[in-house]
Amino acid sequence: MPGPLDGTLILDLTHVLAGPYASMTLADLGARVIKVERPGTGDDTRSFPPFKGRESAYFAAINHGKESIALDLKSAGDRAIFERLLDRADILLENYRPGVMERLGYGWEALHARYPRLIYGAVSGFGHTGPEAERPAYDMVVQARGGVMSITGERDREPVRVGASIGDIVAGMFLAQGVLAALLVVQRGGAGQKIDISMLDSQLALLEHAIAITTVTGEPPRPSGARHPSITPFETFHAEDGLFVIAAGNDALFGKLCDALQLPLADDPRFATNPARCQNARLLKRLIESVTLDRPKAYWIDLLTRAGVPTGPIQNVAEVLEDPQINARNMVVDILGRDGAPAYVAAGNPIKMSALPDPVTRAPAPALDEDRAAILAWLEKS
Amino acid sequence: MPGPLDGTLILDLTHVLAGPYASMTLADLGARVIKVERPGTGDDTRSFPPFKGRESAYFAAINHGKESIALDLKSAGDRAIFERLLDRADILLENYRPGVMERLGYGWEALHARYPRLIYGAVSGFGHTGPEAERPAYDMVVQARGGVMSITGERDREPVRVGASIGDIVAGMFLAQGVLAALLVVQRGGAGQKIDISMLDSQLALLEHAIAITTVTGEPPRPSGARHPSITPFETFHAEDGLFVIAAGNDALFGKLCDALQLPLADDPRFATNPARCQNARLLKRLIESVTLDRPKAYWIDLLTRAGVPTGPIQNVAEVLEDPQINARNMVVDILGRDGAPAYVAAGNPIKMSALPDPVTRAPAPALDEDRAAILAWLEKS
Structure with a gap:
């Protein structure tokens, strides 16, 4: 069962996160990725913690299954190899600062010609x-500059960073989308295109709701802690043993929530509509917690789930990796070591397609320049 | 200049955010989107604040340029229309609960046959x-369940929600990627596929670093406020008039930062390496702020930019919408009203492609069932 990108060759000059994330996504769809690295040190993330032995688990998580060749794009011999790879490549990816590729003689105009x-x-x-x-x-x-930090954090306190690197990852996702769209054009006989993704632009594309609020009301939204800015109750609540989430997104769900908690609030004018609940959100939170504090969160999650109210735990990453639903979907995969045994754990492929294999392991990440001889041999005979 | 998806027809049964976000992305690449809505109320977000007149700005932000037809998929007449649309569609999108489409007789197996x-x-x-x-x-x-909340928030305080709806949006982005990959297969003569995206799976795909830390150290990471968990200094700092960001990701950048601030710390063993700086992060923050508190943030952003140190403001969404770089990239576009004048503002298309038009306006979002007559006429003659 070949993947949609089977037979597609990506020459990948990117390093750190945004670009390598894009090529990882495309590799999961079947592409062959040749990672072209700087001689000596290679991708910066090879030296990023955490380490397992001398290998970076961080590097492995993003670069599994790729091939590596170290090329000095200022040396004539390595440039000749690079150009022979370009002859065969469908896609070139890079995340240098603008102008670097032009100075190497590999800018878009020159390559496109x-x-x-x-x-x-x-x-x-x-x-x-x-x-x-x-x-x-x-x-x-x-x-910070793109606005996501300004709406993330506790009310009336300093903004916080999103714990995941969404500045990089979302940009890498848009790059992968642009590449797939451009492949459709090339596959039907059209020309190649340049795709120019900005990390800052990509942050804006996450702000649909916040932009609407800002332009209609004139007031930019501020951080609202663990609650949704305009739906109530849609936030964290304290149980006897810690926090859990209730997301009652409309009046019918709020009615079910009140029934389940035996709280006679559904017809109370202070809480009968979502605007009223938003107005009285702090009071409503106290009233709900006056019930939920009495028993552990597992009790409430079970009760509310049976009542049809969206709810759930706040899991740390160790708990996430053990989650039965996540594991049933093959979202935790093993990256193999050189000995063929599982060496690292990484997120699986979230794009589940009926005719795309969804393997439970991934090939090792390459050592720097590991595939040089094999790649040169392949160039000779192809 | 046709888009990569020119001539592609999407029959879009999705509502709220994740699915409509995917079809918006595909529309920006040239696809025609016919939004099939529930008669009477249509997409729930038509009644979501904020409003401008009687129209939801939130709905407009995600559904501009789509056509709308209201169909009751339990009525024979509307089912006949739906099936004539299916005859012509390349893509069907839906975000019902699993099983709903099967009960309507439109499950994947039946449709694929x-x-x-x-x-x-x-x-x-x-x-x-x-x-x-x-x-x-x-x-x-x-x-909450997928782990992102567990690493977002202030240290030793309760976790917070990411202010943007990344639970929906990231899932919508993976759906768009899957559709593009499946189109490549169909375009070369292959069969259609089912793409099954889970919002929970999609959260996992954001956790590369956190999963590596958890599995290598045995300790899941916790919220680290406005700082990166393993790079220092990479966080917010107080200036005279508020907070700004410095992201000195390696020793060379830290050296430049010390020079620019005239702080003799680059050779101090407490700060000479990134591990040492992480160990002494709180002290380092105080030493840096002992300098930066004296002048406004604009002064420091300008000074550090000239010194080559990554830095920037924390902008609220109103400031983001005025940002010269963002506007130079056409990332703030006008959605037109029915009178042809700009009515709403929305994020532009972050996928900049050399042969893809990047218009500065978007067509209006449709009223419920607005395009019924035109769609029926088109079905008659095509």
Whole structure:
């Protein structure tokens, strides 16, 4: 059962997270990824903690199943190898600062003239156009500048960073989408395209609700802690042994919640409608907790689930990795070590397709330059 | 200049956010989207605040440029219309609870037998397989259960929700990717596929770093406020007039930062390496703030930018919408009203492709059932 990208070759100059995340996604869809790394040190994340022995588990999580060749794109011999790879590649990915590829002689215009069907995918902090195209960025800079931090955190306290690197990852996801769209065009005989993804742009694409609020009311939303800004009750509640979540998104669900908790609030004018509940959210929280504090969270999650009210635990990552539903969906996979035994654990492929294999293991991540000889041999004979 | 999905027809049964987000992305790539809504009320988000007049700005932000037809899939007449649309559709999207489409007679197996090239894209809270497939979920439930909340918030305080609806949006993005991959297969003569996206699965796909830390150290990471858990300094700092961000991701950048702030710390053993800086992060923050508190954040952002240190403001959404770089990239677009004048503001398309138009406006979102007559006329003549 071949994947949708079977037979597709990606030449991947990207490092750290956004770009390698995109090529990982495309590899999960069947593409072959040749990772072109800087001689000597390779991808920066090879030296990122945590380590298992001398290998970075972080690097392995994003680069499993890729091949590695170290090329110095300023040396004539390595440039010749790189160009022979370009002859065969469908896609080139890079996440240098804008201008670096041009200085190497591999900018989009030059490559497009020579390889008209090649797709060129770039991801950078601020994009390849605009007054600040040249500036460097990290995840945290775009989370802060792009507005997501301003709506994340506790009410009336300082904003916090989203714990996951969504500045990088969401940009990598948009890059993968752009590459897939460009492949559709090339597959029907069209030309390759340049895809120019900005991490900052990508943060904006997460703000649908916040932009609507800001432009209609004139007031930008602020952090609202663990509650939804405009639905109530849709937040965390204390049980006897800790916090859990109730998300009663409409009046019918609120009625079911009141019945289940034996709280006669559904017809109370202070709580009968969602606007009224939002107005009296702090009082409602106390009233609900006056019931839920009496028993453990597992009791309430079970009771409310049977009543049809969306609810659930707040799981730490260790608990997530043991979650039966998540494991039933093959969302925790083993990355194999060089000895063929499981060495690391990583997230599985969230794109479940009826004709796409969903293996329970992943091939090892490559050592730096590990595949050089095999790649050169393949170039000779192909 | 046609888009990659020009000529592609999406029959879109989805409502609220995850599914409509996916069809919006595909519409931005050129697809025609016919939104099939429940007669009477239509998509729930038509009644979600904020409103402008009687229209929901939230609905408009996600459904601009789509066509609307209201169909009762339990009535014979409307089913006949729906099946004539299926004859012409390339893609069907739905986000009902698992089993609903089967009960309507439109489950994947039945549709695949009758329309073998049709792509069937589903997004649900927990996916169509596993012990909890039938359970309902909202964004907050999967943010909490999927682990992202457990690493977001202030240190030693309660976890917070990510202010953006990443439980829905990230799932919608994976659905769009799956559809694009399936289109590649159909375009080369292959069969349609079912794509089964789970909001909970999709949260896992954001946890690369946290999963690596948990499995290697045995300790799940906890919230670390506004700082990165394993890079220092990579966090917010107080200036005279408020907070800003410094992200010095390696020793070289830390050296530049020390020079720019005239702080002689680069060779201090407490701060010379990233592990040492992480160990002494609180002290380092105080030392940096002992300098930065003296002047406003704009001064420091300008100074550090010139020194090559990644830095930036924490912008609220009103500031984001005025950001020159964001506007130079056409990331703030106008949604037109029925009178042709700009009515709403929304995020632009983050997928910038060299042969994809990037219009500065979007067509209006449809009124419920607005396009019924035109769609029926089109069915007659095509």
